[in-house]
Amino acid sequence: MNSSISAVQARRPFDPAYDPLHAPHPGHGKEYAPTYWIATAGTPPEDDGPVSADMDVDVAVIGSGYTGLSCAIHLARDHGIKATVLEANGVAWGCSTRNGGQAQLSSGRLKRSQWIERWGVDVAKKLHVEIVEAFDLFRDLIRAPEIDCDPQDGGHLYIAHRDKVMPVLAKEVDLLNRVFGYKAKLVSRAEVHADYVHDAEAQGAMFEPDGMSIHAAKLAFGYLKLARKLGAKVHTSSPVTQCIRDKQGFRLVTPGGIVRARAVCFATAGYTSPGLHPLTRHRLMPILSNSLVTRPLTASEREGLNFRTMIPLTDTRTLRHYYRLLPDNRVQIGSRSAITGRDAANRKHYDLLLAGLHRKFPALRDIQVDYSWWGWVDVSHDMMPRIFQPDPAQQLFYAMGYGGNGVMYSAQAGRRLAQLVAGKGGELDLPIFTSALPGHGPLTPFRRLGQWGMYRWYYLKDEVL
Ligand SMILES: Cc1cc2nc3c(=O)[nH]c(=O)nc-3n(C[C@H](O)[C@H](O)[C@H](O)COP(=O)(O)OP(=O)(O)OC[C@H]3O[C@@H](n4cnc5c(N)ncnc54)[C@H](O)[C@@H]3O)c2cc1C
Incomplete structure (x- = not known):
């Protein structure tokens, strides 16, 4: 067949x-x-x-x-x-x-500090080993000749959307290094803007060495x-x-x-x-998540935003935004959506996501959106x-x-x-x-x-x- x-x-x-x-x-x-x-x-x-x-x-x-x-x-x-x-x-x-298309070093929604609170440090360390092994398996699997998924490997930037989140990120970075021996690092607002992207909301970030964007x-x-x-x-x-x-x-x-x-x-x-x-x-x-993709940025738009990376970006909101530059220079962004399927196509959810894009990148206020969709995320209790x-x-x-x-x-x-x-x-x-x-x-x-x-x-x- x-x-x-x-x-x-x-x-x-x-x-x-x-x-x-x-x-x-x-x-x-x-x-x-x-x-x-x-x-x-x-x-x-x-x-x-x-x-x-x-x-x-x-x-x-x-x-x-x-x-x-x-x-x-x-x-x-x-x-x-x-x-x-x-x-x-x-x-x-x-x-x-x-x-x-964001591959991150995680298996659920909880952070490592939350693993320790829930199960204690020994179990948390074993769980960390499990997800590190998982990332190795993933990297290995996508090397198969059958799989050609446009990987952009280079880490993950977890961006503080408000100043008050930076101490929380600093604590998590310290824990990752000290307890798990994982080389996460804190990145300042100036560094985010200079080395990754001029995200107007960013107050700094946590950089994790493992993270990959894929198609x-x-x-x-x-x-x-x-x-x-x-x-x-x-x-x-x-x-x-x-x-x-x-x-x-x-x-x-x-x-x-x-x-x-x-x-x-x-x-x-x-x-x-x-x-x-x-x-x-x-x-x-099941929780709805919305996603949209803009038209390709021109070279000068990309330069204006100093978009220097295609690695996964997420922000620190509880209902986070996940976003990135795609290989054809479009910007993709996603976040929370409606509560019911019946309300999913309601324009207000699309507008909310668009407002999120504009807050991060005011220069894209009038940019055309070429794709918009949603899907049901499997969130466990x-x-x-x-x-x-x-x-x-x-x-x-x-x-x-x-x-x-x-x-x-x-x-x-x-x-x-x-x-x-x-x-x-x-x-x-x-x-x-x-x-x-x-x-x-x-x-x-x-x-x-x-x-x-x-x-x-x-x-x-x-x-x-
Ligand atoms: C908008 C959105 C953005 C996301 N972004 C990210 C991200 O950037 N990074 C990340 O890590 N994760 C992300 N996720 C989550 C990620 O996509 C999922 O965790 C992952 O794809 C789950 O794969 P799965 O195979 O378990 O489930 P799915 O890909 O959902 O597959 C389940 C399949 O089961 C089929 N099915 C269900 N019932 C039946 C039945 N009775 N008979 C036959 N078939 C059935 C469905 O049709 C479906 O195809 C996102 C999810 C959404 C919706």
Whole structure:
């Protein structure tokens, strides 16, 4: 089966109001979101087309984003298991073709100081080793000839958007060096402006030596090529509408046939429908993030902003902005968006993001925006991901909950997921491998109300107090 067949299948229109809390699944062969990445990645490589008959497989992976594809790659490469990946729409239709393309040294939303508060210094140090190893794996993986994702490796700049944040950054830099032996450094406002970019808000920054910008869709398509080369099957336009346990394992119901599998991996992230399985139901809070890309800057505009870097930039707001210069001289920026899918296309969220761009770069006040889109980020209740087998009696596994930091870590999460499936997870003793994603308990029906309140509080904390 080739890509032209699945491209024909993937013609159902994109639904801008899709909301994972209310939809039974993310769709069936829907068009991609109108992203810069999809517009510039070229024709998607071949996949295995939709499931068209009942089939028996060993391991099924639901979701073909970075996590699902990395799991398939590592199952094949490290354990000789040729997985079958099932994707509702086109390959990597979810966050993996919508993100900011920022690979950072993190696996969830928490900082190292917060790891220590939560688990103590010994666990925090082991977790640091895990993410450093993850970055090495990521760098190694993208060297494969199948993966050509325009990497710009050179670090990450965490930019203080207000003066009062600088002491907090100074403390984190000290902790990173002293406790973790990690060579982060504090950068002054003048240095940010002279060496990186003239961001009008920047009051200084923390520089982390690990950080890389990549092309989001080219990365996903590269993973697809590698996974298939290693023997995995990737079926697109095949939403799993039910996951039923039986004596042999699981029956995954798709519109084209039933896939019977010994083991099943959920790599569905922020697109996990509550009805898909009780063990993943309401274990994540899907949060919308908006992104936009300007027209290419002229040479004099770029010079005027002194934009000297293409590494990932983020600011210190709780609902941070993530931004950077793209290789074709466009500026990309993203941040928080609506709370519900129904409100996602409301112009006020786009205007809010545009205002963020203008605050940083007043000279771009009139610049044309060529691309705008959004996606559902998989935020876990305690801000950290899990790669876990939630019930030892079932060959069911999941990896999700990166909270907007999954571009890099999903490669390692897929590898860890493969280890669990292959029964080689004995060494995995960090809390992200040994506990389930926390649920929201009786607060579940009120989560979005809570989110609304939190957004207001974050605004006060970040901009006013
Ligand atoms: C706007 C935006 C900006 C972001 N920016 C960054 C960034 O700069 N850096 C960073 O580290 N992270 C970022 N992220 C997060 C990052 O993109 C994700 O962590 C990462 O892509 C997660 O990959 P994944 O494979 O786990 O999930 P996804 O890529 O979301 O894949 C899940 C897939 O599962 C499929 N699926 C769901 N249910 C079913 C079903 N029932 N049947 C079949 N298929 C199903 C979906 O269609 C989807 O394709 C951003 C996210 C968004 C939305």
